[in-house]
Amino acid sequence: MLDRLNQAMEHIEAHLDQRIEVSDLARITVTSEYHFRRLFSSLAGMPLSEYVRRRRLTVAAAAVLAGEPTLLEIAIRYGYTSGEAFARAFRAVHGIGPGEARRTGAALSAQPRLSFRLTVEGNSTMRYRIVEKEAFRVVGKKARVPLIYQGVNPHIVEHIQSIPAETMLRIVGLSDQDPQGVVSATVRLSDGFEEGGDLDYYHAVVTTAGTEPPGDLDVLECPAGTWAVFENTGPFPQALQQMWGDVAAQWIPSNPYEYRPGPEILRTRASEDEPAHSDAQLWIPVARTRV
Template identity: 45%
Template structure:
């Protein structure tokens, strides 16, 4: 996987050097590495801390800034070279990255927000064993209270916390009752289900569902939302320790350590976080992270 990601970076640089006619075909590149574009994008986002689309935008504007500073081409020439059909669209994209217009850059020489070429390296230490298991589940139905919140790549998401605390005791009680009948072998208890696009930018929409796993025949009130996940394999990471720091560290380690070292890849679908136990103030907890996967052959 590390080699595939670095090949992707090389492909991006080659295509950006071509200019306006560049076509970055992630799906074709992924097939050439016996994986999927979905998995490649998700791993890139997890390890780089930004989606591939954002990295492309920053690299394109870094190259554009170099062209503006080193050449005598017109603004329109530079805009077209980097894939923009108008100077207005180019100005907006440029300002979003560098905080100034192309004209201001040429007048003042900077400063600019330079995006260096990313390189991925795998550091194998073996000092932190992970409690992992693989299980196969039939089609899973997650039922609960869903909302759309902004996607955040770091730290606790206050919008998710607000959603959970906004539910009243009757709603929480309904979920606890349904959880007692969750199918064996599926995420236990009340779970947090998150579903986003593999290349979603920070701040874009994320679906979060606070709910439980149920069966297709479970009698559900109309007030509940349902997310369906096709039958398949799941990888489960168990964590125990300070909360939520331990969960967040394990989530990051799935991308940096586990997936690059094991013959599995993410398949489309949401991830779920199940809390198995916690102390009185929730500062310590035992949790399970469930991620839908498929064999990476």
């Protein structure tokens, strides 16, 4: 997988002055487009589109400083339809416009080329199982919140606290399958994993498809499919967030599964052995790869 990811990076470099199709990158890595976008964003810390934009403007900046023919020609070469559009994008990355950069020789920002290498850590064992699950529903109360990687998400806390106790009792009563009880289900609304990106967050339960829930509750339909279920115990939310990162950075690249569309479902309970810790169970929708 690492070799294929690096081949995809080479493809991007060779086509910065052309249209880069995600389908071509997915074909190089023998994955789906959805999986490639998610895997890239998890490993790189930015969406694929942002990386390509920054690499183009880094290479374009070199052309600007080299005094190549005209700024409009450089703009068109790197996919901008006008000098004004190029200047806006250039300023957003470098802090000054291309004309000023050419005149003053000012210091500019650069997005280095990405390459992926194996880092052997081996400091933890990931407990997981693969579950084939029939279609089901996530039923509860939904809110749109920003993605926050570290620490407690105050927007989620506010949403949970806003749900009346009577409503939560009705939601809990609908739970009829694994994972049992109250869960958190998140649906990412953008291709990337950037901090601050929008999520649809459900404080909810998992229930049988076809069961009609009360009309005041939000429903997310989940088709039949494969789920990778991970478990760990540790301080909340640090251990959970570490597990989420390990799935993307370690488990996915080294196992014959890829992401598929669907919610990520989390079940947490206070640890019986350590009050400050939680037992977490993370359900990730996956599909077995073709190779």
